Amino acid sequence: MTTVSVLIVDDQILLRQGLRKLLEIEEGIDVVGEAANGVEALEFLSSAVPLPDVALVDARMPLMDGVTLIGRMREEYPGVPAVVLTTFDDDELIFGGLRAGARGYLLKDVPPEELVSALRRASRGETVLGGPAAQRLVAALDPARAPWAGPATGSAAPAASPLSEREEEVARLVGTGATNREIARTLFITEGTAKNHVTSILRKLGLRDRTRLALWVRERGGA
Template sequence: MRPVSVLIVDDQILLRQGLRKLLEIEDGVEVVGDASDGVEALEFLASAPPPDVALVDARMPRMDGIELITRMRAEHPGVPAVILTTFDDDELVFGGLRAGARGYLLKDVPPEELVLAIRQAARGETVLGGPAADHLVAALTAPPAPVPSPVRPSALSEREWEVARVVGTGATNREIARTLFITEGTAKNHVTSILRKLDLRDRTALALWVGEHRA
């Protein structure tokens, strides 16, 4: 079976060398190159056969890992990237995943877990270390932020504002009448008055206006 080829991207030369030595003793893994930042990594990818996986540090000079992964996703979509970093925060975890990273690991990960993650990423699987997984679970289980209520403009009466808010849902005059227990003609008159007071041309403009005016 062909070994999994790996590109190491990190600005710390000792870490690059250490990772190379660590991975070179593993059966089925081959380090095909290393780069000190995103610029060098893109130069390598443009001039060599694509590796199966790129191990990418999050913070580097000239071009950091997030920008590199964004560029790789556009220019080298067949190369999955795994972030390997010392930094553990929401901005980097979610920024990296949004950019297209297939995994996020901390540099204190045990060697066997790193090798397993490389093989999983090469197969197209997503790999998240414990802390990154915790961030993701916390974000998914956090209670939703309260949705602010629209603020009534002083130009409108309470009833007109009620009508405007129902128009904001896309309701017709008949639906407005049913919702507010008024006649359809009264609903129509309220809509006409609201459009005039707010200097809006039609119901669509009013619906957009209601959506934009929130607390």
């Protein structure tokens, strides 16, 4: 298993220390640094050798907030993806963070295993969104702007889906922002089976991640 190195950026010292302890017990996760705000994070990155694989960033911090930090990181350290971890799920922060270049947006009540999975996926270049953020994004974006959407065809019916009936069910749940665990509970299958279905769906549709799958579902009127 490849080790993922993580920089934690949060102004609350107890939370930083708690996250460090939580992540360090996970196999393949290495917390290489902490920062209390964006200024400290940039100072850390300026001397870090090698750079961390991913930064876990709070949205609201003094001196330099998370959105500003992520924008600076995209310009100065494009190889370090950032995942926002915050207690706030308002549109300004969600879309501001994603526009700045964040690879993910999670709330601080996310289960530990989902946080670890998100860090691994972000380090591989995937987009990771918690349920509320995914729902806001799907609701806000016009599916016609999605990169896989073809030219407008008026009232023409959407193309036939290459998915099986079960995969269609899983895809619709992804479209609502459901996690693999929630999908498993809803469909009475194991979490591993749910994950395998999602992987198969992405492969069949030629999509990179769950966010694009959610948009595909919405384009077809399935969410």
